[in-house]
Each structure stands twice: as structure tokens, then as C-alpha cells.
Amino acid sequence: MKARRLYFLFAILMVAAFLITSCSQETDSQGPRKGEKLKIYTTIYPLYDFAAKIAGEKGLVEKVVPAGVEVHDFEPSPKLVAGIYDADVFVYLGGSIDPWAEKMAGQLSKEGVTVVKAGESLFVEEPDEEGSDDHSDSHVWLDPVLAKAMAGRIAEALAEKDEENASYYRENLKKLENRLDDLDQEYSKALLQAPKKDFIVNHAAFGYLAKRYNLNQIAISGLSSQQEPSPRKLAELSELCREKGIKYIMVEASSSSKLANVLAREVGAKVLILHPLENLSEEDMRAGKDYFALMMENLENLKKALNE
Ligand SMILES: [Zn+2]
Numbered sequence: 672m673k674a675r676r677l678y679f680l681f682a683i684l685m686v687a688a689f690l691i692t693s694c695s696q697e698t699d700s701q702g703p704r705k706g707e708k709l710k711i712y713t714t715i716y717p718l719y720d721f722a723a724k725i726a727g728e729k730g731l732v733e734k735v736v737p738a739g740v741e742v743h744d745f746e747p748s749p750k751l752v753a754g755i756y757d758a759d760v761f762v763y764l765g766g767s768i769d770p771w772a773e774k775m776a777g778q779l780s781k782e783g784v785t786v787v788k789a790g791e792s793l794f795v796e797e798p799d800e801e802g803s804d805d806h807s808d809s810h811v812w813l814d815p816v817l818a819k820a821m822a823g824r825i826a827e828a829l830a831e832k833d834e835e836n837a838s839y840y841r842e843n844l845k846k847l848e849n850r851l852d853d854l855d856q857e858y859s860k861a862l863l864q865a866p867k868k869d870f871i872v873n874h875a876a877f878g879y880l881a882k883r884y885n886l887n888q889i890a891i892s893g894l895s896s897q898q899e900p901s902p903r904k905l906a907e908l909s910e911l912c913r914e915k916g917i918k919y920i921m922v923e924a925s926s927s928s929k930l931a932n933v934l935a936r937e938v939g940a941k942v943l944i945l946h947p948l949e950n951l952s953e954e955d956m957r958a959g960k961d962y963f964a965l966m967m968e969n970l971e972n973l974k975k976a977l978n979e
Contacts, residue, residue, distance in 0.1 A: 703759055703832075703833055708729060708730050708731045709726060709729060709730040709731070709759050709760065709829060709832060709833045709836075710730070710731050710733075710757065710758045710759045710760070711726055711730050711731065711732045711733070711758060711759065711760045711761075711762065711829070712732075712733050712735055712754070712755050712758040712760070712761045712762070713732060713733070713734055713735065713761075713762045713763070714734075714735050714736060714762070714763040714764060714768075714769040714772050715734075715736060715742055715764060715768060715769060715949050715950065716734065716736075716948055716949060716950050716951050716962075717812035717818065717821070717948055717949075717962055718762045718763070718764060718789055718812075718821070718825070719732060719733075719734040720961050720962045721818070721821060721822045721825055721847065721962070722760075722762055722825050722829075724843060724846075724847050725822065725825055725826045725829060725840055725843045725844055725847060726829060726840070726843075727839065727840075727843050729833065729836045729839060729840070730829065730833075733754075733758075735747055735751055735755065735772075736769075736950055738950065738951055738952060738953050738955075738956050739950070739951075739952050739953050740950060741950075742768060742769075742949040742950045743767075743768065743949075745769075745771070746771050747771060752775065755775065755779065755784070756779065756782055756784065758779075758784050759784065759785065759832050759833070760784065760785045760786075760787065760828050760829060760832055761775075761776075761779055761784050761785070761786050761787070762787045762789055762825055762828070763776070763786075763787070763788060763789065764788070764789050764790040764809065764811075764812075764821075765788045765789070765790040765791060765794070765809070766790050766794045766807070766809030766811075767807050767809045768809045768810070768949065773788075776788065785828050785831065785832045787824055787825055787828045788824075789821040789824050789825060790809065790811050790821065791824070793811045793817050793820060793821070794809055794811065795808075795879075808875055808876065808878040808879065810876040810877065810878070810879060810880075810947060810949065811879050812948060812962075813876065813877055813879055813880040813947070813948065813966075813969075814879040814880050814882070814883045815851045815852075815854045815855040815858065815883075815966070816851075816855055816883060817879060817883075818851055818962075819848055819851045819852070822844060822847050822848065822851065823844065823848070826840050826841060826843070826844035850963060854963065854966055854967075855883075857967070857970060858880075858883070858884055858970060859884065861970060861973075861974050862884040862885070862886060862970075862973060862974075862977065863884060863885055865886075865973075865974070865977035865978060866977065866978060867915075867916065867917070867976070867977040867978070868885065868886050868887050868977070869886075869887045869889055869915045869917060870886060870887070870888060870889065870917070870919070870921055870945075870973065870976050870977065871889045871890075871891060871908070871911065871912075871917055871919075871920045871921060871940075872888055872889070872890050872891070872920075872921045872922070872923075872945055873890070873891055873920070873921070873922045873923060874890070874922075874923045874947055875888065875890035876923070876947035876949070877945065877947075886973075886977070889911065889915075891904070891907075891908065891920075899929065899930075899933055900930065900933060900934070905933070905934075905937045905938060908920065908934070908937075908938045908940070909937065909938045909939070912938055912939065912940050917940065917976075918940055918941060918976070918979050919940055919941050919942070919943045919972075919975065919976040919979070920934055920938070920940045920941075920942055920943070921942075921943050921944070921945035921972065921973075921976060922942055922943075922944065922945070923944070923945065923946060923947050924944075930942060943972040943975060943976055944968070944969075944972060945969055945972060945973070946965045946968065946969055948962065948965055948966070951965075
């Protein structure tokens with residue numbers, strides 16, 4: 672008799688336990704469970720950095736594109752894709768930089784993931800230039816004013832998903848916005864009055880930055896920092912530098928000593944780094960660099976290129 676009663680009690684407990692688990696699973700799509708951090712997946716580096724600064728200690732932020740990988744050619748593995756479905760919030764840019772994310776966005780929303788297209792309506796549609804390379808310029812984060820709009824969208828999504836900590840996210844956003852305003856001031860002060868307006872780059876990533884500060888980006892396709900440039904390319908570059916009085920050519924990678932040597936010898940120009948920030952190298956990561964550190968390094972090199 673006693674044993675039967677115990678068995679009955681046990682059965683009730685099992686049913687209760689089942690109900691409790693299934694309930695908490697159901698609330699899962701409404702945000703993080705009590706005591707758990709908000710899980711945020713981002714595609715490219717600036718989104719990761721902004722999300723981490725806004726989420727602070729309340730969130731776990733992951734970057735889908737690994738350090739050191741060429742962002743424009745990246746496609747996530749099925750395993751990575753499955754991981755993204757576990758997120759509370761997924762942040763991507765849109766435009767030509769993470770087209771694979773755009774393809775996932777609809778399905779993720781249906782599964783209860785809050786999806787943020789941080790670059791929405793910030794892109795300028797440019798007519799295809801003849802001979803321009805495959806991807807149009809979607810590097811909006813290199814303009815601090817547009818970066819601020821991106822940050823605001825990320826913060827709103829976090830606040831909506833995790834209402835309990837909404838004011839915390841909005842305070843962190845305020846701090847981030849102030850820093851972006853300061854950065855914009857620094858850029859304006861240094862670049863709007865620069866005597867030269869033209870700068871040469873090997874990666875056409877700086878169109879939005881150039882537009883904001885009244886500069887002119889000259890992008891040379893087919894100039895990889897890993898390869899030796901062709902004689903034709905060198906002749907073209909020498910001509911351009913002479914014509915515009917340009918003394919520096921700006922490349923994206925720091926591993927460009929070979930290119931630097933060739934250009935110095937043949938063109939009489941020096942090489943400076945202009946970081947597109949779409950991804951960080953392992954080296955950048957280890958050095959603890961972030962969006963602001965790299966943007967200030969870029970500014971120092973732009974000042975050099977435009978003043979000398
Ligand atoms: Zn790029």
C-alpha cells in the first residue's frame with residue numbers, strides 16, 4: 672500500500688518536472704532564462720565590438736567570421752549555421768559583405784531569434800563602374816556617424832529582447848555614442864582642412880569615410896599586399912602619384928613589406944596601413960585592439976598621407 676502511494680507521488684513529480692521544463696523552453700524565444708546571459712551572434716568585427724560594448728556583462732557575444740579570415744569570401748559551415756539558431760539575437764550588416772546572413776535572416780526570425788540588419792538603409796547604391804571589382808562598397812562602419820546608427824539598432828534589439836536589462840543596454844549605448852561623436856570630431860578636425868584630398872588604397876573600403884570628410888579615395892584593384900605588382904600596374908601608380916603629388920599608398924595588411932619595397936623602389940611612394948576593420952588578425956586580437964584603437968591608427972596614417 673505504502674509503496675503504491677510512493678509510486679503515485681513519484682509519477683506526479685515526474686509530470687510536474689516535465690511541465691516545468693517545457694514551460695521554460697517555451698519562454699526561451701522571449702529572451703534569456705533567469706540568470707543566463709543574452710546570447711548574441713554577430714557577423715563582422717565592428718558589429719561584434721559594438722555588441723560587446725553594449726551588452727557588457729549581461730551578454731555573451733560571438734563573432735561568426737573567425738579572426739584572420741577574408742570576410743568577402745566567407746561562407747559559414749553547417750555547424751556554424753546551427754549555432755546561430757541557438758542565439759537570442761543575430762546581428763548582421765546587410766549589403767555585399769555578409770550576403771549569407773541575409774539569406775538566413777527570414778528563417779531565424781521565424782524560429783524566434785531577434786534579427787538586426789545593422790546597415791539597413793545606410794548603403795548608397797552606386798552605379799557599377801567599368802572595371803570595378805566584384806563587391807560594391809558596404810563599409811559603412813568606417814564613417815563614425817553611420818557607425819552610431821548601427822550601434823543604436825543593436826542596443827534597441829538587446830533592450831527589446833531582454834527588457835529587464837534595457838536601461839543597462841541604453842546606458843552603454845550612450846557611452847558608445849559619445850565615443851563615436853568624439854571620434855567624428857577628431858576626424859573632422861584633422862581631415863577637413865588637410866591640404867591633399869586624394870589617397871590611394873588597394874581595397875575600396877573607404878568610400879563612406881572619404882565622403883564624410885570630403886576626401887577622394889582612389890582604389891587600385893589587383894594590388895594585393897601578398898603579390899608583386901605587375902610592371903603595368905607600377906607604371907600606372909607612378910603616373911598617378913606624380914600627377915597628384917601623392918607620397919603614400921595605403922594598404923590593408925601589415926604583412927606588406929614585399930609590396931612596400933617594390934613600390935618604394937619603382938614608384939617612389941611609401942606604404943601606410945589603412946585598416947578596413949571588417950575583420951581583425953590574430954595579432955590585432957592579441958594586442959587587444961578594438962574599433963576605436965584601429966580608427967585612431969587609421970587617422971594618424973591618413974593625416975600623414977594627406978599632409979606630406
Ligand atoms: Zn572590405
